[in-house]
Amino acid sequence: MNKMSMESVDIVAKNIEKIGELFPNCITEMLDEKKSTPENKVYKKAVNFDLLKQMLSGEVIDGDEAYEFNWVGKKAAIVEANKPIRKTLRPCLEESVNWDTTENLYIEGDNLEVLKLLQESYLGKVKMIYIDPPYNTGNDFIYRDDFSQSVEDYNDQSGVYDEEGDRLFKNTDSNGRFHSDWCSMMYSRLVLARNLLSKDGVIFISIDDKEVANLIKICDEILGQDNFQGMFVINASPSAIDYGCIAKMHEYALMYSKNSLQVKCYQLTEEDKKFDYKDELGEFIIYPLYNGNVAFNPQTRPNLFYPFYLNPNHMLDDNFYEIGLEPKEGWIEVWPVISKKDGIQRVWRWGKEEKARKNLNKEIVGYKNREGEYRIVQKYRSDKKTIRSLLVDKCFSSRRGTAEVQELFGRKVFSFPKPTELLQQFVESGTSSDDIVLDFFSGSASSAQAIMNLNAKDQGKRKYIMVQLPEPCDENSEAYKSGYKNICEIGKERIRRAGRKIKEESPLTTQDLDVGFRVFKLDDTNMQDVYYSAGDYSQGMLPMLESNIKPDRTDLDLLFGCLLEWGLPLSLPYSSETIEGCTVHNYNDGDLIACFDENIPDSVIKEIAKKQPIRAVFRDSSFVNSPSKINVGEIFKLLAPDTRVKVI
Structure with a gap:
């Protein structure tokens, strides 16, 4: 106390x-x-x-x-x-799948800038993040996978030499130049990623032994040491890769939570689990009731140290004996076992009154083991298990990931993708059926396929956001020869093919499975650079200043730019209609209504206001003059006083 x-x-x-x-x-x-x-x-x-x-x-x-x-x-x-940026995400309908109905996103662009743009729309809304960042190995795969600085750049930034070129102090940290850029790259992105995680959210990060120590330190700073949930050891190369003194077989994945006090994780389903016993309630296996952790003992948990009494003359069935909590003539006293390894007396996992008494001869029973010793055991009926930290099955190997891509494409178009079974276990452990998963180093989009696989398995509605830089494919690679000019083209095509395959294999149970995705591409702002002081204006600028919006931007470009600024998700339903010749865009049934036409008549403004949207957006040039703009405000005050109205 x-x-x-x-x-x-x-x-x-x-x-x-x-x-x-x-x-x-x-x-x-x-x-x-x-x-x-x-x-x-x-x-x-x-x-x-x-x-x-x-x-x-x-x-x-x-x-x-x-x-x-x-x-x-x-x-x-x-x-x-x-640092703020003047960027936007432009929708690309022609490369999307099921644009009108899907809730999944595929975003092309530098993930640092994309994470900045998602800060308002997805703040605290992402239940799980998975990333497989470059490992900083120096190997030139499809990613630019070496973030080391040159000796000259490192010495210049760290102040090793003065302006005359003289050495200022002894450089005892020469190896730092191989890590500094990588650490900076990860740090800035994880700072932004943390903001997107929900309070009960988790993040998984794949990594190998070269940067795992630095990654743990970075995550401890950004996410907090108390939020470190653990490290997975993954048998990525079962046949081993010889690196000299050690033939390397494994990689790692770190797991952190946003808040260890609020984190929610889920157990995995064991589809092939076998049960040894059966009673009127169903199948089960048995577990010893004593606590296997020697830190729990009669001194630390005295309330869990008490005897059961077993009737050796009355079997409940062919396997189990009647037990009680009070001594009776002829009954045998059964205590928790003493650890054979260190001689420590163990305690039970269940308290006497609050749980054990209520479950006597129902969920806990007596049992005689092979050595003839009596034990108290619990009936365990669940087909669930907590995800293991040691993942050694062949389905977790990089070779399996490569085979999955080769099976979809007919050739090896991507090197060392993560196997979907690994990511599926992470997603199943970290999310419930309606959560959002973000992967901002999405590569070949293994995580998107894993999410679709899991949704097909448990009828879930998980949504994903894939983010990938359109890194060019090497012209000598199988990917380039197959017509894929960059990684994004591979990722999008993989999702298309995987979605079709899943539906073909299970047509009856995947009718409502979301296999689509909306494609967005990072680009410069929709707005013209028209911010000049009066003395900076010239005659040649006047044509450009006729519109504050770039001429190549569409209504959808402007609409989704407004969604980002107003903090609305990019995956909600969208529709449009024509009112008196004007195109009116309606996002999520009135969350935002926009019209970007020129010279919008008052009658159209009134029709929009009558819908009483939460937000309304127009172009500044939609109105002939200032009185017209003022009149719009008056219309909304009269017909939709709670609507927030803005112009771009």
Whole structure:
């Protein structure tokens, strides 16, 4: 039982906790001089004010970077994550599948910039993120997979030489140049990705041994050490790859949560699970009722240390014996076992009154093992299991991932994609049936196929957002020879083919399966660069200033640009209609209604207002003059006073 403090609230500690919720990377620890003694040092949470100032600044702040984990360019990575951009996502209907009905997204572009654009629309809405970033191996696959700096660039940024070229101090960190760029690349993206995770969300990150140590430190800063859920060891190369002293077989995947107190994870379904026994309630297997963790013992859990009593003369069936909690003549006393390894007395997993008594001879029974010893066992009926940290089956190997792509395309168009079974287990563990999954290093879109597979299996409605830079394929590669000029073309085609395959294999159960996706492409802003001071205007600029919107942009470009700014998801239903010759766009049945035509008559404005949308958007040039624009405001005040009206 905790003692009352009998003192006022520690406001500083409370404020530090609040800062930690917003900026976990700015929380460090320091010696608590008031509570520490020479024999017992006590630490407390503290704020790294230099890092906090940098998080709140749009410019690189001068001064030494004193946080425990540091590299050249770390402050610049923070600035880069926080820096606004003038970009947009342009819809591409011709490359999409089932545009009108799908809730999935495929976005082409630099993932750092895409993550910035998604900050409003998907803030706190993504249940799970999976990424398979470049491993920084130096190998030139389809990705630019080497983020090392040149010695000259590293020395210049780290201040090894002065302006005259003289060495300033001994360079004892020469290996840092092979990691700094990679760390910066990951840091800025994970800062943004964390914002998108829901409070109960999780992130899985695949990695190998070259950068796993650095990745853990980065994730500990950004997501918080307390949110580290664990590390998976994956048998990626069962036949082993010889790297000299060690033939390498495995890779890793890290799992972090957004908030360890609110995280929700789910068990996997074991389709081939075999049950040894059966009763009137169904099939089951048995587990010992004692707790296998020796940290739980009579000293630490005295309430879980008590005897059962077993009747050796009364069997409930051919396998199990009657048990009770009170002694009776002829009954045998049964205690939790003593650990053979270290001699520690174990305790039960269930409390005596609250659980054990209610389930006597129903879900817990007596049992005699092969050695003739009596035990108390629990009937376990579930076909579920918690995901394992050691994933050794061949279905998790890179070779299996390659075979899956080859099966879809008829040739090897992508090297070392992750196998769908691995990603399917991650998704099943990290999401429920209606969640959003984000992969911003989507590669060949293995995760999209895994999500479709899982939805087909459990009738789920999970949605995905794939983000991939359109990296060019090598002209000598099988992919290029097959007509795929960049990775995005491979990813989109894989989703198309995988969707068709899933539906063909299970036509009766996949009729409602969403195998479509809306394609968006990162591009410069829809708006003209017309921000000049009066003295900067010239006669040649006048034609350009006739419209503040770029001439190659469509109504849909403008509509989805407005959705991003207003923070609406990009996957909701969309429709359009013509009213008196004007095209009126309706997004999600009135979440936003827009009309971008010129000279919109008042009658059309009134028809839009009568629909009472939550938001309405028009072009600035939709109105002849300022009085017309004022009149629009008056119409909405009269017919739809709660509608927020904006112009672009």
